[in-house]
Amino acid sequence: MxxxxxxxxxxxxxxxxxxxxxxxxxxxxxxxxxxxxxxxxxxxxxxxxxxxxxxxxxxxxxxxxxxxxxxxxxxxxxxxxxxxxxxxxxxxxxxxxxxxxxxxxxxxxxxxxxxxxxxxxxxxxxxxxxxxxxxxxxxxxxxxxxxxGEESAILRSGARPGDSLYLAGTVGRSAAGLDLLFAGARPDTVGPELRSLIDTQLAPQPDYGALRTVGAASAMIDVSDGLSLDLARVAAASGVGIDLDCSLLSDLVDPLLPAAEFVLETRATGGSGDGVGKTEVAATAEDLALSWVLDGGEDHGFAASAPPSAVPGVGWRRIGEIRTGHDVSLDGTPVPASGFSHFGK
Amino acid sequence: MxxxxxxxxxxxxxxxxxxxxxxxxxxxxxxxxxxxxxxxxxxxxxxxxxxxxxxxxxxxxxxxxxxxxxxxxxxxxxxxxxxxxxxxxxxxxxxxxxxxxxxxxxxxxxxxxxxxxxxxxxxxxxxxxxxxxxxxxxxxxxxxxxxxGEESAILRSGARPGDSLYLAGTVGRSAAGLDLLFAGARPDTVGPELRSLIDTQLAPQPDYGALRTVGAASAMIDVSDGLSLDLARVAAASGVGIDLDCSLLSDLVDPLLPAAEFVLETRATGGSGDGVGKTEVAATAEDLALSWVLDGGEDHGFAASAPPSAVPGVGWRRIGEIRTGHDVSLDGTPVPASGFSHFGK
The missing domain is CATH 3.30.1330.10 (PurM-like, N-terminal domain)
Incomplete structure (x- = not known):
């Protein structure tokens, strides 16, 4: 040394x-x-x-x-x-x-x-x-x-009602990895499925390549603090509302269920979990996995809005719609902006 | 609060x-x-x-x-x-x-x-x-x-034998202020002369205005780690030697003598001085003040070399000459590069 x-x-x-x-x-x-x-x-x-x-x-x-x-x-x-x-x-x-x-x-x-x-x-x-x-x-x-290029920066402020909302990469995996770490899981003590979530927390891998196919997006944001908080920023900057479609999130939520079960079980048996994030309020694995997807940042997925005439290409999945209003909702039910923020509140 | x-x-x-x-x-x-x-x-x-x-x-x-x-x-x-x-x-x-x-x-x-x-x-x-x-x-x-501008960045590598060396702002004041602080001096316990040195340590004030009159300087550096070390960097980058003229440094050294006396006296009487920088090896106030000028950074003075045809204007004082060689000397005697460096050596 x-x-x-x-x-x-x-x-x-x-x-x-x-x-x-x-x-x-x-x-x-x-x-x-x-x-x-x-x-x-x-x-x-x-x-x-x-x-x-x-x-x-x-x-x-x-x-x-x-x-x-x-x-x-x-x-x-x-x-x-x-x-x-x-x-x-x-x-x-x-x-x-x-x-x-x-x-x-x-x-x-x-x-x-x-x-x-x-x-x-x-x-x-x-x-x-x-x-x-x-x-x-x-x-x-x-x-x-x-x-x-001079006119080609994609800001948070350009989303318009009628646009769809797309995601490249993932959300929730890094938050799941963090809760696994707090629950005592370590890369060398868990199987490959949970290990890959911990790896996303430790070394996120944004899907930069998807940005080549984002096309004429109206707004874009790096989801670093969680969908609920970052989309609320897009909504505020654009003067719009955003509705997430729960059925379109299931591909993100379902793979997190084993991790959610691990975390909840560790807490139930008084394991070494310190309890961060949403663990303490989630009653079921489904709730916990959904809260990771809604409130977990640090996967550094990219969320973008685009009009029907400019659907993004390879690497993008639709997850919701831009509507009038000023809030973020999930199948019409308001989602509180409770992603990560320094200094409380 | x-x-x-x-x-x-x-x-x-x-x-x-x-x-x-x-x-x-x-x-x-x-x-x-x-x-x-x-x-x-x-x-x-x-x-x-x-x-x-x-x-x-x-x-x-x-x-x-x-x-x-x-x-x-x-x-x-x-x-x-x-x-x-x-x-x-x-x-x-x-x-x-x-x-x-x-x-x-x-x-x-x-x-x-x-x-x-x-x-x-x-x-x-x-x-x-x-x-x-x-x-x-x-x-x-x-x-x-x-x-x-495309061709106008002034690098460390352009100094040439025959150029003179100039300084804008000061060197040594911040180091004196630091040794004063280590010796227990505080802005509210000393007179205005020593207080202004402490202020240079806490809030240096580079002479940005002098850069308007630097003209066609051949090399320039922000003296952040001390003349001896930063000029050695210019010497290495330019492939030249640099000789400082002790008589031209006296305007920088002399104002530091009261601070040097304060620091040496505090150490001699077993005061609260922790001893940083050069205090422990300086036998006299003159030695200590000179070592601050040679090895003390953080005033953020600007050192620049320029040929006789491009003497810098207001705000610049000549302090030495660029010569052949590869080291830094003071009136011909080699000066070790002993300014500030993270991680020892």
Missing amino acids: TRLSELGESHIISRVLGRNPSSTHVIVGPGDDAAVTAPEGRLVSTADMLVENEDFTREWLDWKKLGVKAAAQNLADVCAMGATPHGLLISAAVPDDTDIVCLEALYSGLFDEAERAGTALDCMVPIIGGDLSSSGLIVIAITALGTV | TRLSELGESHIISRVLGRNPSSTHVIVGPGDDAAVTAPEGRLVSTADMLVENEDFTREWLDWKKLGVKAAAQNLADVCAMGATPHGLLISAAVPDDTDIVCLEALYSGLFDEAERAGTALDCMVPIIGGDLSSSGLIVIAITALGTV
């Missing part, structure tokens, strides 16, 4: 950035005061951070998956604007007794996910800058940059 | 961003998945973070000054490329029992410094995005964006 404190900052940076892909857009990469790049069109930028004990725990920590998750949550935001990723800035604060191998794994996860997005969208996604700092808590703060 | 945990995330964000200036470059500001802006020319981007216990302590914490410092260290990096600031992305992680008034002070400091840079360089510097998270430790991670 070689602790970061035994190495110099520049040596560490050259080791973790060894895999950095070259990109014709990068004029000056890491190493000067700032990067210089040549974006084409308008610039799309977003920043998001993962904080130890808030977004993950040391106990579950898989450095490579943490890198995947940190990249995914930022790339998904760029892509949800209809933009093409341009580059990442990575600020990482880690304890100075961290093994260099762990930091290399973190960056390996970042590169893997950036490469996955780049392959799906036919672009290069280099790390163009960042900062490395020592800290008692692990914090990964990322800025993702992208580019979009 | 109103704790963040009693408020909703969106309410908090709207309160802290109330002062956000409008900018014609911003097409979509905070509130969607990502910002959309229209940079002119090439994009300059940099990211840097401030971490509690590493970069500041709760004991010395002044939220507004923390905001100033966080903005300054990122804006200085953008400006040291010869670029014009374009916008900031702010990721802040703070304990959820933080008073909203503290967070408002933090953002007030961010806006103050962004406005100061904007006024100096005749541009708007809005906050275009970011993230707010709860955390046990305070972490402020910023990405600063800027724009520069």
Whole structure:
């Protein structure tokens, strides 16, 4: 084991950035005061951070998956604007007794996910800058940059009554994985079905490729905080109501039933479940699985609205309709916006 | 007192961003998945973070000054490329029992410094995005964006023998302020002279205005880690040696002598000084003051090299010469690169 404190900052940076892909857009990469790049069109930028004990725990920590998750949550935001990723800035604060191998794994996860997005969208996604700092808590703060044509950013505000609502990727799997972890499940103690849910929590895999077939969507959002909350944001920004169709969600809910049964059983038998999310209020596995689908974010599925003339292609499933109003409902019954939010309320 | 945990995330964000200036470059500001802006020319981007216990302590914490410092260290990096600031992305992680008034002070400091840079360089510097998270430790991670003409970025690699070396702003004051804090000095227990050094540590004020008169500089760097280390970076990138002229540094060293005497006296009498930086090896106040000037960063002075045909204007002082070689010297004697570096060595 070689602790970061035994190495110099520049040596560490050259080791973790060894895999950095070259990109014709990068004029000056890491190493000067700032990067210089040549974006084409308008610039799309977003920043998001993962904080130890808030977004993950040391106990579950898989450095490579943490890198995947940190990249995914930022790339998904760029892509949800209809933009093409341009580059990442990575600020990482880690304890100075961290093994260099762990930091290399973190960056390996970042590169893997950036490469996955780049392959799906036919672009290069280099790390163009960042900062490395020592800290008692692990914090990964990322800025993702992208580019979009002058009139082609897809905002939250464009949904119109008569549009249908579509989803690419999944929702609910990451929340199920989190409740499994809180219930004491670990990747090496459960079967492949539950393990894959835990993997979605630890290393979500947004379906970037579906963005190639989104077409003339009227609105789009990265579902990071749960359908109920994120669709309420679309509804508010667009001045519309949104009705989810329960029958169209069953393909998302049904695969979560075994996990819901595991979690409820663990709680019933006084297992190690700490109880987060919806576990404490769900009476049945069906209720719990549905609540994961409605309120669970972090799969980074993409929700988009589109008029009948512009039905999205491969990778998109219809899950509801845009209507007049200002709320989100499920088969006509209002759904409270109870996805994830920092700072309560 | 109103704790963040009693408020909703969106309410908090709207309160802290109330002062956000409008900018014609911003097409979509905070509130969607990502910002959309229209940079002119090439994009300059940099990211840097401030971490509690590493970069500041709760004991010395002044939220507004923390905001100033966080903005300054990122804006200085953008400006040291010869670029014009374009916008900031702010990721802040703070304990959820933080008073909203503290967070408002933090953002007030961010806006103050962004406005100061904007006024100096005749541009708007809005906050275009970011993230707010709860955390046990305070972490402020910023990405600063800027724009520069196609051929006009000023890199570290352009210094040439025969150029002179110039400084805008100061070096050493922030390091003196830090050693004063470690020696037990506090803004309300010392006179105005020492207090202003502590203020430079807590809220550095880069001389952005000097960048208007830098002219055709051959290289430039934000002196964030100390002259000895940052000039060694310029020397390495440019393939040159750099000789500092001790007599030209006296205007920087002499004003630090009272602080050096305070710090050495506190240590001699067994005061509360913890001893950081160079205190433990400096025998005299002159030695200590000179070591602050050579090795102390965080004033965010700008060092630039320029040929005789392009002497920078108002705000710049000559401090040395670019020569052949590959090291940094002071009146011909090698200076070890011993400024600040994370992770030892």
